[in-house]
Amino acid sequence: MRAGAAHAIEAEARVGAGAEAGLASDGTIVQFDNVGLRYGTGAETLSDLSFSLQEGGFYFLTGPSGAGKTSLLRLLYLAQRPSRGLIRLFGEDIVTMPRRRLPGFRRRIGVVFQDFRLVPHLSAFDNVALPLRVAGVAERDLENPVKEMLAWVGLGHRATARPATLSGGEQQRVAIARAVIARPELLVADEPTGNVDPDMAKRLLHLFDSLNKLGTTIVVATHDLHLISSIGRFQMLQLDRGELLDPTGALRHPPRRAET
Amino acid sequence: MKGGVRRFGAADRRLLPEGRLAGPMPWVIAIMMFLTVLAAAAGLGLGSAAGNLTESMGTRLTVQVMEANPDRREAEAARVLAALERQPAVARVHRLTQGEMQKLLEPWLGGGALEADLPIPAMIDVDVAEGTGDRMDGLRSAVAAASPSARVDSNATWLAPLGRLIGALRWLSGALVLLMIGATAATVVLAARAALDTHRSTIEVLHLMGATDLQVARLFQRRIALDALFGGVVGLAAATLVLLLLGSRAAALGSDLLGSVGLPPLAWAFLIALPILGVGLAMLVARSTILRALGRML
Numbered sequence: 001m002r003a004g005a006a007h008a009i010e011a012e013a014r015v016g017a018g019a020e021a022g023l024a025s026d027g028t029i030v031q032f033d034n035v036g037l038r039y040g041t042g043a044e045t046l047s048d049l050s051f052s053l054q055e056g057g058f059y060f061l062t063g064p065s066g067a068g069k070t071s072l073l074r075l076l077y078l079a080q081r082p083s084r085g086l087i088r089l090f091g092e093d094i095v096t097m098p099r100r101r102l103p104g105f106r107r108r109i110g111v112v113f114q115d116f117r118l119v120p121h122l123s124a125f126d127n128v129a130l131p132l133r134v135a136g137v138a139e140r141d142l143e144n145p146v147k148e149m150l151a152w153v154g155l156g157h158r159a160t161a162r163p164a165t166l167s168g169g170e171q172q173r174v175a176i177a178r179a180v181i182a183r184p185e186l187l188v189a190d191e192p193t194g195n196v197d198p199d200m201a202k203r204l205l206h207l208f209d210s211l212n213k214l215g216t217t218i219v220v221a222t223h224d225l226h227l228i229s230s231i232g233r234f235q236m237l238q239l240d241r242g243e244l245l246d247p248t249g250a251l252r253h254p255p256r257r258a259e260t
Numbered sequence: 261m262k263g264g265v266r267r268f269g270a271a272d273r274r275l276l277p278e279g280r281l282a283g284p285m286p287w288v289i290a291i292m293m294f295l296t297v298l299a300a301a302a303g304l305g306l307g308s309a310a311g312n313l314t315e316s317m318g319t320r321l322t323v324q325v326m327e328a329n330p331d332r333r334e335a336e337a338a339r340v341l342a343a344l345e346r347q348p349a350v351a352r353v354h355r356l357t358q359g360e361m362q363k364l365l366e367p368w369l370g371g372g373a374l375e376a377d378l379p380i381p382a383m384i385d386v387d388v389a390e391g392t393g394d395r396m397d398g399l400r401s402a403v404a405a406a407s408p409s410a411r412v413d414s415n416a417t418w419l420a421p422l423g424r425l426i427g428a429l430r431w432l433s434g435a436l437v438l439l440m441i442g443a444t445a446a447t448v449v450l451a452a453r454a455a456l457d458t459h460r461s462t463i464e465v466l467h468l469m470g471a472t473d474l475q476v477a478r479l480f481q482r483r484i485a486l487d488a489l490f491g492g493v494v495g496l497a498a499a500t501l502v503l504l505l506l507g508s509r510a511a512a513l514g515s516d517l518l519g520s521v522g523l524p525p526l527a528w529a530f531l532i533a534l535p536i537l538g539v540g541l542a543m544l545v546a547r548s549t550i551l552r553a554l555g556r557m558l
Contacts, residue, residue, distance in 0.1 A: 077468060078468070078558070079464075079468055079558065080558065081558060099555075099558060100472075100473075102558070103467075103470045103471060103472045104470065105470075106467070106468055106469065106470035107469070107470030111468055111469075117461065117464075117465050119275065119462050119465060121277040122275070130275075130465070130466075130469055131469045131470070134466065134469045134470050134471045134475070135470065
């Protein structure tokens with residue numbers, strides 16, 4: 001009975017914290033409702049996507065090439081608005097949200113791009129420091145965290161190197177360090193371990209796992225089944241030709257955290 | 261990490277690569293500034309010349325007593341002088357002396373003009389008080405009563421076409437300055453758009469990390485302002501050299517009319533302020549162009 005009460009208080013506290021952070025009262029951080037995406041006048045790339053992501057969840061997004069994984073991620077990290085449907089992020093409708101409010105939401109999201117998108121004339125240090133500088137963190141306050149993050153991804157000795165002088169794997173690690181440096185509430189990664197060796201892939205995934213344990217919701221698009229199996233608790237989002245496979249409806253109506 | 265809009269610090273200015281932002285823009289602005297300063301200097305110089313001419317000659321009349329008989333001419337000239345001195349509209353009357361007449365006629369008739377038996381009219385310079393235009397008819401009547409052979413010439417009559425020409429040239433120089441400002445603004449718009457295209461991928465990354473349009477626009481407007489300052493200073497320096505050279509050449513001519521086309525200190529101050537105004541214009545145009553372009557992105 002005492003344990004049950006403690007559990008209920010903990011659940012209530014989480015809901016309270018979530019409401020403060022702009023989350024839905026059930027801990028939903030992302031909600032898609034009949035979302036469709038069409039580029040130009042072509043066929044829909046994504047059709048009728050309906051699902052919810054819970055705060056603190058770890059999600060793998062899988063599917064064959066061309067299934068729409070990157071398009072779905074672009075919707076998640078606010079690079080694109082849907083052609084139809086409703087998307088709620090951090091408890092707010094971002095489909096009709098005025099664009100002047102988007103930067104504030106983007107600062108709460110970390111992104112690892114498939115093509116890294118490092119700024120070519122900046123050093124590894126400056127690339128990793130970018131989200132902190134955008135957020136207005138003082139120079140004296142960002143030096144140590146950036147150095148520590150670079151060391152964590154094994155690039156402490158390459159802080160001054162420019163992207164062109166880094167290998168593909170090193171660039172990917174810089175991109176990951178940049179995505180997580182600001183401790184985002186939602187981390188979206190598109191094939192984040194595609195260019196690194198298995199040991200480094202495990203190490204990076206461990207970094208994601210640590211972030212997840214600190215409360216960050218993680219969404220990783222990957223083909224790598226081995227990678228998926230190395231994470232203990234996760235949920236799968238499986239896309240096929242622009243549609244989400246959800247035979248049980250668990251993605252659309254996830255069980256409440258307190259129930260689980 | 262939910263901070264509001266902040267300026268990028270000094271370290272973040274590296275977000276755009278070092279060097280010129282948009283190719284030849286500083287040199288185009290230098291040429292524009294060179295032409296703008298010359299056009300503005302022409303307008304200001306002509307304005308100053310027009311002011312000087314009006315001040316010194318616009319209120320002057322010349323009375324010629326054209327009686328052929330020297331005795332009667334002297335008597336009529338004396339009557340005219342006396343009549344003019346009684347007129348309230350007249351500020352100063354001066355009859356040209358023999359020496360002054362000699363100097364005046366020498367270029368056309370040679371040194372012995374007055375000794376020859378030529379009927380040279382008596383010349384009287386009259387300075388009219390300002391704002392007495394409505395009393396001129398009375399003055400002319402008084403002169404006619406004193407000497408039927410006298411003729412009154414107003415300098416304002418022959419100065420009027422020159423004044424109109426100077427006025428037209430001043431309008432032209434003003435229009436040229438406005439055209440240059442428009443062309444400079446158009447150059448900045450093109451440069452800003454080119455810079456945006458060149459750095460589009462960096463801007464997208466900054467946007468996706470939560471940079472606001474103002475943060476991005478400040479990066480570009482600062483760089484464009486520096487380019488514009490460079491171009492403005494180069495253009496001003498070149499134009500100043502040309503103006504000083506033209507001034508020395510005009511002074512060497514010894515012409516009263518050209519000599520009056522000078523630049524007062526206030527005009528020089530305005531010309532020196534032009535590059536600063538150019539930088540301000542470039543910043544404003546760049547900012548609005550960039551914000552408009554960013555507004556079309558998500």
